[in-house]
Amino acid sequence: MLKYILKRVVQMVPTVIGVVLLTFILFNVVGGDLAAIALGKKVSLQSLETFDEERGLNKPLFFGTRSTTRAYEDQDLSENAGRWSGWSNAVYSSETASVAIKPNATIDPLAFSLDPQDEFEWKIAYRGSGTLAGRELASEGWKTETVRFRGAEAGGFVAGPDGIEIKKLKLRKVVKNPFDSQLWFYVKQLARGDMGYSEGLKQPVSKLLKDGVLPSLSLTIPIFFIGVVVSVSLSLICAFFRDTFIDRFLVMVSVALMSINYLVYIVAGQYFLAYRQGLFPVWGYESARYLILPVIIGVVSGLGANIRFYRTVMLDEMYKDYVRTAFAKGVAKPRVLFVHVLKNAMIPIITNVVMLIPFLYTGSLLLESFFGIPGLGYLSINALLSSDVDVIRAIVLIGAILFVICNLLTDICYALVDPRVKLK
Amino acid sequence: MWGDAWRRLSKNRLAMVCLGLVAFFTLLAVYGEIVCRYHEARDITPFYQKTNLEMAFQPPGGVHWMGTDALGRDVMARLIQGVTIAYKVGIITSLIAIPIGVFFGCIAGYFGGKVDDFVVWLYSTFASMPGLLFILAIAMVVGRGLLGIYLGIGLTTWVGICRLIRGEVIKHKGQTYVQAAQALGLGDGRIIFKHILPNVMHVIIVTFTLRFPAAVGTEVFLSFIGIGVQDQPSWGLMINSARMRLWQGMWWEMTFVTLAVFLLVLAFNLLGDALRDALDPRLND
Numbered sequence: 001m002l003k004y005i006l007k008r009v010v011q012m013v014p015t016v017i018g019v020v021l022l023t024f025i026l027f028n029v030v031g032g033d034l035a036a037i038a039l040g041k042k043v044s045l046q047s048l049e050t051f052d053e054e055r056g057l058n059k060p061l062f063f064g065t066r067s068t069t070r071a072y073e074d075q076d077l078s079e080n081a082g083r084w085s086g087w088s089n090a091v092y093s094s095e096t097a098s099v100a101i102k103p104n105a106t107i108d109p110l111a112f113s114l115d116p117q118d119e120f121e122w123k124i125a126y127r128g129s130g131t132l133a134g135r136e137l138a139s140e141g142w143k144t145e146t147v148r149f150r151g152a153e154a155g156g157f158v159a160g161p162d163g164i165e166i167k168k169l170k171l172r173k174v175v176k177n178p179f180d181s182q183l184w185f186y187v188k189q190l191a192r193g194d195m196g197y198s199e200g201l202k203q204p205v206s207k208l209l210k211d212g213v214l215p216s217l218s219l220t221i222p223i224f225f226i227g228v229v230v231s232v233s234l235s236l237i238c239a240f241f242r243d244t245f246i247d248r249f250l251v252m253v254s255v256a257l258m259s260i261n262y263l264v265y266i267v268a269g270q271y272f273l274a275y276r277q278g279l280f281p282v283w284g285y286e287s288a289r290y291l292i293l294p295v296i297i298g299v300v301s302g303l304g305a306n307i308r309f310y311r312t313v314m315l316d317e318m319y320k321d322y323v324r325t326a327f328a329k330g331v332a333k334p335r336v337l338f339v340h341v342l343k344n345a346m347i348p349i350i351t352n353v354v355m356l357i358p359f360l361y362t363g364s365l366l367l368e369s370f371f372g373i374p375g376l377g378y379l380s381i382n383a384l385l386s387s388d389v390d391v392i393r394a395i396v397l398i399g400a401i402l403f404v405i406c407n408l409l410t411d412i413c414y415a416l417v418d419p420r421v422k423l424k
Numbered sequence: 425m426w427g428d429a430w431r432r433l434s435k436n437r438l439a440m441v442c443l444g445l446v447a448f449f450t451l452l453a454v455y456g457e458i459v460c461r462y463h464e465a466r467d468i469t470p471f472y473q474k475t476n477l478e479m480a481f482q483p484p485g486g487v488h489w490m491g492t493d494a495l496g497r498d499v500m501a502r503l504i505q506g507v508t509i510a511y512k513v514g515i516i517t518s519l520i521a522i523p524i525g526v527f528f529g530c531i532a533g534y535f536g537g538k539v540d541d542f543v544v545w546l547y548s549t550f551a552s553m554p555g556l557l558f559i560l561a562i563a564m565v566v567g568r569g570l571l572g573i574y575l576g577i578g579l580t581t582w583v584g585i586c587r588l589i590r591g592e593v594i595k596h597k598g599q600t601y602v603q604a605a606q607a608l609g610l611g612d613g614r615i616i617f618k619h620i621l622p623n624v625m626h627v628i629i630v631t632f633t634l635r636f637p638a639a640v641g642t643e644v645f646l647s648f649i650g651i652g653v654q655d656q657p658s659w660g661l662m663i664n665s666a667r668m669r670l671w672q673g674m675w676w677e678m679t680f681v682t683l684a685v686f687l688l689v690l691a692f693n694l695l696g697d698a699l700r701d702a703l704d705p706r707l708n709d
Contacts, residue, residue, distance in 0.1 A: 014545050015545065015548050015549055015552060018545060018546070018548070018549030018552075019549055019552050019553070021549075022549055022550070022553065026561060026562065026565060027561075027565065030562075030565055030566070031565040037564075037565070255690065255693055255694060255697070256690065258689075258693060259637070259686055259689040259690035259693055260682075260686055261641055261644055261645075261663075261682065261685050261686070261689070262641070262645065263644065263645065263648055263660075263663055264663075264682045264685070264686070267663070267667050267670065267678070267682075268682075271670055271671065275671060358554060359554065365556060365557070365560075365649075366645075366649075380557060380560075381649060384560050384561075384564055384649070384651060385649070385650060385651075387564060389564075392557070392560075392561050392564065393561070395554075395557060396553065396554060396557050396558055396561050399553070399554030399557060400552040400553050400554060401552075403551075403553075403554065404552050407552075
């Protein structure tokens with residue numbers, strides 16, 4: 001048994017790596033400019049750079065010796081002047097796709113002062129003469145040159161007596177350790193158990209998660225238990241009255257329940273039961289009474305799909321030989337159903353139930369925000385609407401890892417119940 | 425096979441009613457798309473977007489069969505545009521998810537070994553992600569609007585079909601017709617896509633019918649919370665605006681929109697079930 005458990009734990013590792021990689025790819029690679037998503041476009045380049053620095057976003061993605069910096073963002077001069085239109089002593093010409101700096105003028109294209117510890121590199125295609133970051137540049141025709149300088153030095157231009165023309169200009173930070181990438185930063189952060197910092201709520205994400213767990217669980221655990229008991233009982237009724245009016249009626253009802261949109265349950269429940277009839281409080285999280293309506297809605301909305309699933313499980317069992325044997329030797333129908341069939345149907349039921357556990361943690365997105373329950377679902381919706389990247393990433397990641405762990409637990413339970421599983 | 429399935433399906437009266445309903449919704453969707461394109465091409469504000477504050481909150485009656493909303497727009501016209509959006513989401517997300525799922529399922533089932541290990545790893549990683557939140561995260565990263573919805577739903581829902589197809593292909597791989605094709609020296613790609621794929625087509629059709637309503641439901645949800653459709657008349661947006669009005673007694677927008685969503689989803693769900701029974705005779709023993 002221990003060997004089997006160890007084997008399954010080892011098999012879990014690639015999936016965990018996959019989950020970490022997938023969240024990394026989604027947010028860091030596909031996400032592009034996370035700072036702009038989180039902070040909006042109307043903030044200074046300096047604060048965007050600080051955001052990047054805190055989250056390691058100014059490093060290369062996987063591997064690299066150079067990384068970009070927001071102090072001077074790449075500008076394709078063949079398209080437009082970009083930031084160069086802001087300086088009066090630089091003239092942009094779209095014909096030659098270049099910028100000419102007037103004779104003896106001084107221009108510092110850096111948006112903010114660089115970190116004095118780091119080393120930077122200008123890549124420039126120019127003609128004319130002048131200095132860049134203190135290095136002399138002089139050439140009759142177009143010439144490409146690389147200028148290295150430290151963050152502590154002045155990085156700007158001083159044009160020579162004839163001025164200098166620039167065709168291409170790029171600023172890169174020199175990365176000391178090429179393996180010091182965003183991915184490595186992310187892995188290190190996770191290894192420390194650091195979930196990041198919520199920019200919108202000005203709190204560490206781990207604290208937000210800790211505060212939200214209890215309200216979420218107080219809503220999802222009752223939904224979970226009541227839901228399982230009600231739907232398993234109803235599916236047993238279906239199996240008991242198979243192919244009669246009751247069975248067909250329940251199947252129709254469960255398809256209809258499945259087809260009603262989740263939103264409708266909430267809106268209608270809140271309007272009719274809480275507002276019109278006044279049976280329950282409309283909004284808030286003060287006592288157990290506030291939870292009754294959301295729990296009812298949660299149970300009912302999940303009922304359709306669950307009844308259908310458990311009914312299929314029961315009917316699958318009903319065709320097996322041992323059931324026929326039991327009937328043949330004269331066991332009464334209720335006993336066959338509730339003792340023999342239910343016991344064997346427990347395996348798929350438990351699998352289904354255990355796989356629901358991760359969702360207990362992430363809470364119910366809509367129920368919580370509609371009824372004002374300050375759980376993780378409420379937190380997620382607000383984080384989505386305010387583009388709070390760190391919060392979303394943490395909840396997605398934790399949800400996924402819980403799922404993997406529950407998967408492992410089901411397999412172990414399976415092996416405990418059914419010794420044949422270990423052989424596969 | 426298809427003839428038999430059709431005969432079985434046409435005996436099922438409920439399924440035929442659903443098929444009729446689906447055809448009706450499809451017509452509405454096509455009509456909505458034509459109206460939308462027509463107004464776009466001539467660059468005029470379509471009638472379903474025209475606001476008329478004097479006509480706001482008219483209950484259902486002669487001119488406006490389903491009443492008007494807060495800005496005096498006709499609810500029925502907007503409802504029909506909502507069908508178009510729902511169909512776009514259902515179809516485009518299928519066009520993203522099904523090819524991915526079928527491709528990976530086929531190669532995993534056919535080649536086995538390392539390829540299979542890779543595909544199983546890939547889909548168990550995707551399956552581990554918390555469903556709705558993952559879709560929401562993708563939509564957030566891609567940006568608000570229809571594109572985010574398409575990618576969010578499309579890139580997360582291919583796992584189910586990938587599993588099914590993989591299982592089917594493994595079953596078919598051992599069969600004589602595949603061995604015969606291999607003995608003739610046909611290429612692997614040809615065997616997979618010309619010989620095996622047509623035999624597992626029914627799985628794809630049933631999956632399409634059953635994932636369509638799920639995608640529509642998710643779109644309604646995303647648009648409702650403000651991450652999805654922004655300025656077109658989507659059902660989710662209509663439910664969101666009608667929700668507050670409901671408390672003031674304007675019941676019509678809410679009622680008709682939820683009824684439309686319910687009918688569309690129900691028709692597809694029942695049709696999908698009937699199709700599965702008709703196409704997969706092993707299930708009805």
